[in-house]
Amino acid sequence: MNRTQIEEAAAAWFAKRESGNWSAGEQSKLEAWLESSTSHRIAYIRIASTWERSGRLSALGAGVPSGAIPARDRWHFQPSSNAPTSQVSSGPSEIATASEHRLVVPSLWLRPKWSRRLPVAAALLLIAFAAGTIWFLSDGGASSYRTSVGALATIPLSDGSKVMLNTGSQIDVVLSKTGRYVRLERGEAFFEVSKDPERPFVVEIADKRVVAVGTRFSVRRDDDDMRVYVEEGRVQIKRLGTAAVGAETSLPAGSEARTAKESLLVDQPTPDQVEQLLSWRTGYLKFRDTTLADAVVEFNRYSLQKILIEDPAVANIHIVGNFRTDDAQGFIALLQSGFPVQVERRGELIVLTKR
Amino acid sequence: MRSFAIQQKLLLYLPAESQYRCAVLTALDHWFATEILPLEGALTRYLSRVWPNAAEVLDLRQDIYIRVYESARKALPATPKAFLFATSRNLMTDRIRHSRVVSIESTQDFESLNVLIDEISPERRFAAREELRVLAQAFDSLSDKCRSVVWLRRVEGLSQRETAKRLRISEGAVESQLARGMVALSLAVFGSGCGLGMRHEKKTSRPRSKHE
Numbered sequence: 001m002n003r004t005q006i007e008e009a010a011a012a013w014f015a016k017r018e019s020g021n022w023s024a025g026e027q028s029k030l031e032a033w034l035e036s037s038t039s040h041r042i043a044y045i046r047i048a049s050t051w052e053r054s055g056r057l058s059a060l061g062a063g064v065p066s067g068a069i070p071a072r073d074r075w076h077f078q079p080s081s082n083a084p085t086s087q088v089s090s091g092p093s094e095i096a097t098a099s100e101h102r103l104v105v106p107s108l109w110l111r112p113k114w115s116r117r118l119p120v121a122a123a124l125l126l127i128a129f130a131a132g133t134i135w136f137l138s139d140g141g142a143s144s145y146r147t148s149v150g151a152l153a154t155i156p157l158s159d160g161s162k163v164m165l166n167t168g169s170q171i172d173v174v175l176s177k178t179g180r181y182v183r184l185e186r187g188e189a190f191f192e193v194s195k196d197p198e199r200p201f202v203v204e205i206a207d208k209r210v211v212a213v214g215t216r217f218s219v220r221r222d223d224d225d226m227r228v229y230v231e232e233g234r235v236q237i238k239r240l241g242t243a244a245v246g247a248e249t250s251l252p253a254g255s256e257a258r259t260a261k262e263s264l265l266v267d268q269p270t271p272d273q274v275e276q277l278l279s280w281r282t283g284y285l286k287f288r289d290t291t292l293a294d295a296v297v298e299f300n301r302y303s304l305q306k307i308l309i310e311d312p313a314v315a316n317i318h319i320v321g322n323f324r325t326d327d328a329q330g331f332i333a334l335l336q337s338g339f340p341v342q343v344e345r346r347g348e349l350i351v352l353t354k355r
Numbered sequence: 356m357r358s359f360a361i362q363q364k365l366l367l368y369l370p371a372e373s374q375y376r377c378a379v380l381t382a383l384d385h386w387f388a389t390e391i392l393p394l395e396g397a398l399t400r401y402l403s404r405v406w407p408n409a410a411e412v413l414d415l416r417q418d419i420y421i422r423v424y425e426s427a428r429k430a431l432p433a434t435p436k437a438f439l440f441a442t443s444r445n446l447m448t449d450r451i452r453h454s455r456v457v458s459i460e461s462t463q464d465f466e467s468l469n470v471l472i473d474e475i476s477p478e479r480r481f482a483a484r485e486e487l488r489v490l491a492q493a494f495d496s497l498s499d500k501c502r503s504v505v506w507l508r509r510v511e512g513l514s515q516r517e518t519a520k521r522l523r524i525s526e527g528a529v530e531s532q533l534a535r536g537m538v539a540l541s542l543a544v545f546g547s548g549c550g551l552g553m554r555h556e557k558k559t560s561r562p563r564s565k566h567e
Binding site for chain 1: 379380381382383384385386387388389390392413414417420421424425430431433435486487488490491494495502503505506507508509510511514515516521526529530531533534535537538540541544545
């Protein structure tokens, strides 16, 4: 397909999706089409944002009776005398004249023959001034945040929400007029979402989405799977993809969801378990009858010096206690003194075997 | 054995219905729509100015978009505008390296890049009324049928069925007119049509290929 065909196909998909006759099968076909080429996806994004922006046409509806189509050229815009439609820009001054028509504001506007020579900034500023409002396309923009291994960071977002990032994590945040989007690239984050029903807060983990309006929840990513705990409010969990299209589960406060490929496990953790899930925010790891294997997995997230268990008997030791996330050494020392565990350092690795 | 006691265990296989209209666009897509697409007019004009072959500009732009999108998959660039133009320059340099005929003029022109980045900043603050004007103008250039469909669907918020009934055309016609309208409006909204004969191109509409 060439560029124009791709554009038309994207528009056809978009119109089909908006048509009201949309099925799961079509959704997965669309997703497959979008996945098959980045140029498809970009064409679709272009059409979807055109739809979004064309909502502004309703500003023209003033005085038009409902259901009637307004006549052409009834808007109060006037064509400029010299519209340079056919020429390719050759200098900075062309930017000002690139649009063929000008807004007519008699008291402020300048004589037409000046328009081609006006410096860009001045021309555009005048338009902005005349219109009175400046419209920002994005509200707050997009940013990436990351923490290194062992670090913890709190990030205030411009919508009033707060994100706490755990060790070795990365999020990309996009705040737009229609929604708030966070891509959890890796690691774990706790979200305190400020309430805004108009702009849902969406956290993406691979093909899964956690959607909130205003709530507190944590999300942890392990490869393409996730673990979500809702402390307050309620979130929706969705999954895209061919197997279960548009599937959605509602998760109330106090519940935890874990995905494992196609399936989703919903759980009501005990207060103890909740503490284990969320204690990282205070810089502590809490273990309550946790196997050493699981404890080591946790510690390894916070340190570049990894612990390795070479003996299944050691892996099955159950431990209880609170440890600082940055104190793996203290943890090891404690193991050595209180349990039948032998510690051996091999380069960057700390290897645990049975004593 | 894990000692992690699980109360009230509930294994749910995600149901395959509900919410067909769930979002298709990702955070990255929204980033692209809000940070990159608004620069389309400036990018197109820049490419037209520095690239020797005007016929290649839109394909070049598409390749730039793909490169930008693919890089943003790994990490979002901190300064999207600078990144877009740096990517453009790299891509043009690559293309020139691979082509036999090298235009000295074009390679020199890439160096004027920094100036251009500063110049385009007002684009982001396009006045609301200016955008509305461009939109209204593009809207008026649609055919009667297409214009009516776009108005009823987008502004009046009628369903496809209601629109078809009102205009006495088939639902399929409403759907295809809406698609056509969105393609036409997209050219205006992103300011890409300027000076490149795009207005002619969109009118010679090709036979529609069905979703391939």
